[in-house]
Amino acid sequence: MSDSSPNFTAHSPGLQHHFATMEQQTDASVMGMWVFLVTEIMFFGGMFTGYMIYRYTYYGPWLEGSQHMDFWWGTINTAVLLCSSLTMALGVRASQLGQRRLVVAFLLITILFGVGLLVIKGIEYHGHWVDGQFPGAHFRFAGPNPRQVELFFSFYWAMTGFHALHVLIGIGLVAYIAYRSWKGAYGREYHNPVENVGLYWHFVDIVWIYLYPLLYLISHKHVSG
Amino acid sequence: MSEHIATKKTYILVWMSLMCLTAATAGASYLELGRFNIVLAMVIATCKALLVALIFMGVKYISQKITLVVIVAGLFWLFILVSLSMTDTISRSWR
Numbered sequence: 584m585s586d587s588s589p590n591f592t593a594h595s596p597g598l599q600h601h602f603a604t605m606e607q608q609t610d611a612s613v614m615g616m617w618v619f620l621v622t623e624i625m626f627f628g629g630m631f632t633g634y635m636i637y638r639y640t641y642y643g644p645w646l647e648g649s650q651h652m653d654f655w656w657g658t659i660n661t662a663v664l665l666c667s668s669l670t671m672a673l674g675v676r677a678s679q680l681g682q683r684r685l686v687v688a689f690l691l692i693t694i695l696f697g698v699g700l701l702v703i704k705g706i707e708y709h710g711h712w713v714d715g716q717f718p719g720a721h722f723r724f725a726g727p728n729p730r731q732v733e734l735f736f737s738f739y740w741a742m743t744g745f746h747a748l749h750v751l752i753g754i755g756l757v758a759y760i761a762y763r764s765w766k767g768a769y770g771r772e773y774h775n776p777v778e779n780v781g782l783y784w785h786f787v788d789i790v791w792i793y794l795y796p797l798l799y800l801i802s803h804k805h806v807s808g
Numbered sequence: 809m810s811e812h813i814a815t816k817k818t819y820i821l822v823w824m825s826l827m828c829l830t831a832a833t834a835g836a837s838y839l840e841l842g843r844f845n846i847v848l849a850m851v852i853a854t855c856k857a858l859l860v861a862l863i864f865m866g867v868k869y870i871s872q873k874i875t876l877v878v879i880v881a882g883l884f885w886l887f888i889l890v891s892l893s894m895t896d897t898i899s900r901s902w903r
Contacts, residue, residue: 796846
């Protein structure tokens with residue numbers, strides 16, 4: 584900023600003093616959010632790479648394990664998550680326009696979709712649990728390669744489990760910004776937290792977009808390689 | 809950078825495309841395409857991910873270059889991880 588004289592003119596209450604303008608503050612914040620999302624790409628990327636290596640190494644057992652996924656619950660959950668992304672995007676849009684009540688409404692619908700996803704995931708988890716498909720001492724699988732199928736289920740539980748954890752954290756974040764929006768903390772000028780939580784929510788959606796075909800689809804009708 | 813506000817119509821169209829692509833990938837899993845099942849599924853998933861990233865996450869409207877550099881660097885890192893791990897795994901013919 585070239586203007587070095589003391590400036591006591593009114594500025595947005597959301598502007599922190601180490602930033603020159605609102606735009607600069609928003610740009611810096613969005614970039615910071617993306618840096619965090621890159622660390623999330625690394626986090627999930629490691630698991631996806633592990634999945635690929637073992638899928639290549641134990642192709643047959645991977646198909647066997649994959650055929651025990653519930654195709655319809657997985658598909659419904661994909662739709663639920665995509666709907667939640669739409670309401671999240673509309674919520675962020677409403678916050679850009681300063682429509683306070685609409686922001687809160689869209690965020691609450693987003694939370695409902697998020698809870699719906701966790702409930703469906705819970706139903707699936709329960710089914711796998713009672714069928715002895717949780718890796719460990721009680722794992723049982725009737726087939727020639729139970730150890731390798733167990734490995735598939737390890738990846739299944741770890742990847743969907745961490746995804747569900749992210750959804751759970753997301754629900755908490757969305758609830759927080761919904762509360763803050765209700766209190767009138769954000770307006771046309773300053774609504775960056777809503778945007779950043781939106782970025783997080785959509786990122787978690789993208790992770791599921793890849794998990795869904797990899798776990799539920801690519802082997803569900805195929806018995807031979 | 810002045811903030812870009814996408815229209816409601818854009819978001820709803822993107823959402824409808826995402827739902828159609830989900831139906832397409834679910835339907836495609838019933839076809840017997842051998843190794844191409846995974847290729848088709850990944851192509852559709854990448855289309856969906858691009859729609860979410862470009863429109864919902866607003867990557868298309870980011871005007872700040874350094875943010876784009878961060879995103880591309882992250883994806884490039886993922887490319888290195890996957891490609892080097894897989895070329896190693898696939899080329900171990902002596903196992």
